[in-house]
Amino acid sequence: MSIRHGLLALLERGPMYGYQLRAAFEESTGTTWPLNIGQVYTTLSRLERDGLIRPLPENDGGQRPYEITDPGRSELAEWFATPISRTDRPRDELAIKLALALTTPGVDVRAVVQTQRTATMRALQEYTRLKSRETDVADLPWRLVLDAMIFQAEAEIRWLDHCEASVMRYPPATPNPSSAKPTLAATPPRWIRRIPNTAR
Template structure:
């Protein structure tokens, strides 16, 4: 999830202050990914440093308003026009956990998969019990539905992948999957710096 670009996109509709951006982000994402205010202001500081927003005047309540710059608007257009690359840059914590557990001696991979499957099913049950918002109309209801539908699809995919992984691992005897530490030791660390002259 790109908080940076999302905040920039919201600022494209007009100047906002930090708490206002937080509320707008949550409103547009169905309040499924709450942000803390510190994260908002840290992001705004970086956006200002990078020339993508400018800090404006303070109102009578002490709110500092931020405005998107032309460079920020170009970044939003580039972000909206580019696909999200999945798998190449994002680490999947669950895949890593199962891959490591499958290679450890004594790890009960079936229990690891079972625990994750139970958690994923509980999550899916909770998501599908949410009001489906079909009767609701308007942009907020649509945004919330899009996010919930995506979460349901991802959870269903996780469950299918867990079943597939369990089948794959069940064809291997446990001792055949255990990896001992490699005998070759990789070079590590940075080269030593030469002493200052």
């Protein structure tokens, strides 16, 4: 979810100013995505520049609210109707970290896996604790975000278990520095060549 479209969705509810938008955004995502107020106003400036929102007169408190325009509604409707592509999501830093750990001399890959598993387990326990609280229908948006985080943490733990089993079954070969021949355009390792360009 981009901040751009998140703010458009909030403005579809009605005019708001920067601090209201930040509070509504964090409330809608269960405070799992904290926003800097600077990010909010920078995004508002770009949305205004693109004609997707327009400023309204300042209120009594000196705050300037914004409202969504018809082009803004069209872009928001298109965003809701378009699936999120895997290539549009952030790169998986953990997968890259473990891949590099396998080829970096002196790194204990199993220790890296265990450290990450411990941290992910703690996060999963915290998410589960939050979910166990009594809630009402009004809390459904943030509960769905929380469910997504729980599922992602569970999947990450399963993947880390798989990584550890694979490392034990197929320990990486120790590189021999003396046999390496430096070149200006070295051929990338086979595992890198298999990754689509959009994932790098």
